[in-house]
Amino acid sequence: MLAFNYMYHLFSFTLLLVECMQGKDALMWYGPLTIVTLAQLMQLSITFEVVGSESEKLKDEAYCIPWESMSLSNQQAMxxxxxRVQTPIRVTAISMKAVGVQTMGGILKTCFAYCAFLRSLK
Structure with a gap:
């Protein structure tokens, strides 16, 4: 589902950019929708990036817990x-590509390249 969401952002943002370049009236109609689509992409990507960075901090915090003074059952749980915290949490699309800010950057680069290509066809 996440991969489909990123593909949606890729295609819709590209088409919205092309429409915004048609003129002042088109910019007035499609500009807000373009900004909202970009904001959704940024929010999604930054959220997954924060989850990954916070999970890396969790490993360091877990090792600082004084497990030596715990009861045996708590030591086993610890x-x-x-x-579990050895491997950081990474959200992936289709279990292949980790998503985050770099993925967002790749999508934006691709959108601008497609937009330039579609503009050159006119």
């Missing part, structure tokens, strides 16, 4: 938790 061992399970320490094993």
């Amino acid at each position: 061992m399970f938790f320490l094993k």
